[in-house]
Amino acid sequence: MRARIVLAVLFLVGAGTLARGDDKPIDRADLDKRIVMTVYESAVLGTDIFNKGGHAECYRLYQGTLMAVHPLLDHRPKLQANVKTRLERAAKMKAADAAFELRTALDEVQNEIAPSKVAKKALWDRLGGEKSVRVVVQDFIVAAAKDPKVNFDRNGKFKFDDKAIKHLEQMLVELISETTGGPLKYTGKSMDAVHKGMGITDAEFDALAGVLIDVLKKHKVPQAEIDELVKIVAGTRGAIVEKKN
Ligand code: HEM
Known part of the structure; x- marks a missing residue:
């Protein structure tokens, strides 16, 4: 199940980088939008999993998402380095803390790229x-x-x-x-x-x-x-x- 979620995220991000339906290469702005949607959806799904007690599952979902997104952030080197640092830090933590650490990284990606572009769920x-x-x-x-x-x-x-x-x-x-x-x-x-x-x-x-x-x-x-x-x-x-x- 966990592997399937991670694979789905990898596929979603990977597919976006290759081409659009019309075969034109995707531009940076479009790629940014897809990155933001991906981290947002991962954060929403992860919160639900975490709240049901799945701390390790949530951590692995966030880890998979960030591993997939990391190479796509080469045009934002500071943010990219930050994601790497948080992934490394999280790897040494207990699952619940690691999920928390990586949720912060997901929020940072979302906030830096498109603070207001994604419709947020109600608090x-x-x-x-x-x-x-x-x-x-x-x-x-x-x-x-x-x-x-x-x-x-x-x-x-x-x-x-x-x-x-x-x-x-x-x-x-x-x-x-x-x-x-x-x-x-x-x-x-x-x-x-x-x-x-x-x-x-x-x-x-x-x-x-x-x-x-x-x-x-x-x-x-x-x-x-x-x-x-x-x-x-x-x-x-x-x-x-x-x-x-
Ligand atoms: C140091 C700050 C506060 C103190 C000492 C305090 C104290 C109290 C006390 C003693 C009651 C019971 C009153 C009664 O039984 O008649 C009460 C009721 C209540 N307080 Fe506070 N309170 C504080 C801050 C807050 C804050 C910040 C909120 C929410 C933003 C809040 C929301 C409420 C609510 C919803 C009730 C129940 C109202 C009701 O029965 O209709 N209080 N508070």
Whole structure:
């Protein structure tokens, strides 16, 4: 199966370099487009495989894709060298980390050649949809509640029993869905109404953002998706923070 995927990728890229249907040689711009589509499709497929637990399979898919794409990047020597370095680095890592390393290389190829040419999947889908987001949210709530720098329960003022935690989890999943292109609509209160009077400081908000980044990293969410989600969360600062430190 893995061999078939790698072969398909090799064929896809290889076929593009030889000729078009009309037998005219392919130009660089066209080749670039095909490279970008190939790395994009590999990243989407790999994310799905990774999220189902196939860390080694995902790594090998990315490795095959990058091995095929590498010789086609001779007109972009810096990018080409970078792909080689990441492939070598990944070969010494555990499968999950290697997949992560090579996903970064795929993103770099895509971003350098055509930052906006490829229609990206919704962030919600790139995060793995409801199942993956819910697992991250559950971990995030536990980690945030434990961190004194966040002071999530406002010195014990809010009681988080099982029912309250389940509710918060559902609200956060819905909020992430709504703001990242997912199918669930947010049914909770507005951010300013719910946090009003809590006296949340910038430092506490920063600490919470730090907890979120750590949890996303722990779940091997790629840096590009982390950056996008953190940017969305940062947009709520004005509604949540009441006190400058
Ligand atoms: C240091 C920063 C924060 C603290 C201390 C904090 C604290 C809290 C607390 C104590 C509650 C429960 C309120 C209640 O039961 O009435 C709550 C609810 C909630 N918070 Fe935060 N929060 C923070 C930041 C954020 C951020 C950044 C987001 C999302 C971008 C967020 C989203 C929510 C949501 C969706 C709810 C549930 C709303 C509902 O029940 O309708 N919070 N927060």
